[in-house]
Amino acid sequence: MTGWLRIVGLGPGADAMRTHEVSAALAAASDLVGYAPYLARIATLPGQTAHGSDNRVELDRARHALALASAGHRVAVVSGGDPGVFAMASAVFEAVEHGEPAWRDLDITVLPGVSAMFAAAARLGAPLGHDFCAISLSDNLKPWSLIRTRLLAVASAGFVIALYNARSKARPDQLQAAFTVLAEALPGSVPVMFARAIGGDGEKITLTTLAEADAGLADMRTLVMIGTTETRMITRSDSRPFVYAPRSVEAI
């Protein structure tokens, strides 16, 4: 029996935002490996084994998945969103590089998914419609000084900014600190968008400005987006405004 490993992205909360090839890989797998709340979003089929784990053990989880594939299992490692964006794909390759030499020649494929910032952008309109970036605010894996440097670099250069891992119970303070850093480079009128649990239970969008942004609105399921001075709002009579980035940009 030849094993394989598929590192799949479930997309945002809704199954409707999953790709056809990810659904097929989940159906073909003998073993599902991932953070327990993501596994809970998948209906396990007869004969499948689900291996749920805690959030902070990515490398252990990756090694476990590689060992299973090596032993002939058909393994799907699941991430929310896209597996290549602050998720399991890097952890699996890190485990491959530093693990058993035979793991390098396993049948390993990454199947992309819709990452949170695109689902959030779609709900809002098209706020990422021009140059943009994604930054993880977690300082577990990089120093805060580097996060600060990056925030200032992209804000000064006019990128729309998507903040992943913006806030959690273990890291309640980075997001407000990030708003303070961004205020050094951006006017207070720049739009700030909180997009919580898009496509899932408890979906919520909040539009505000950098001057008024309250980090307390974010939790671990919230993607935070910072617009630019070019970001446009289209008011509507009965609904939230559409937010979009114009396609053309003048010199800054």
Next chain:
Amino acid sequence: MTGWLRIVGLGPGADAMRTHEVSAALAAASDLVGYAPYLARIATLPGQTAHGSDNRVELDRARHALALASAGHRVAVVSGGDPGVFAMASAVFEAVEHGEPAWRDLDITVLPGVSAMFAAAARLGAPLGHDFCAISLSDNLKPWSLIRTRLLAVASAGFVIALYNARSKARPDQLQAAFTVLAEALPGSVPVMFARAIGGDGEKITLTTLAEADAGLADMRTLVMIGTTETRMITRSDSRPFVYAPRSVEAI
């Protein structure tokens, strides 16, 4: 009859990388509007009308789609990849803002898709596994001086860079100029990845370095990615190396 507008992302070349909700919207539409080569990827159903157009008429196409929806049609505006990433969503909202006041209250929804950089990253391994950005190299809609400023800002701050609209027959020179700018901030050993037509006919991946990168390898179907000094390569006996960004980053 109540019309609607869905701005949908087909994902990369393969139908397998399309989401379930996009497939459903395409099936429910009365009219399909888009750049002709994207429409050619969809099997038109009986009763559906396809309105194909040239590449450079986004605003005209957007207004046409809005007028159809306003007249009661069920309209899907299609983009390759994700509609919010250098694609039709911004053009539609620009047309809404400056068009008929009634267009603001139409039923308009954006359905996200897998953007080219994530499909490219998935084929390569996980090169976007840490902070990253996306920049369009087209200077049709912004001055080259701004592109230069942005390239230097993100390269100096250690972002992985995905270049959209890297090269076309009408703009053959920007990509090599971008490599020259990047060389001011990055060592020549930094990995450069050319990902052409991922999931489609003529798919091709080329791995090289900034010092050796030849812009001639790119055409209008090529996504170009620039790694960082942290990017890792995992050699394999019979295949292309896996490329990934480690999850942890030291100060730069």
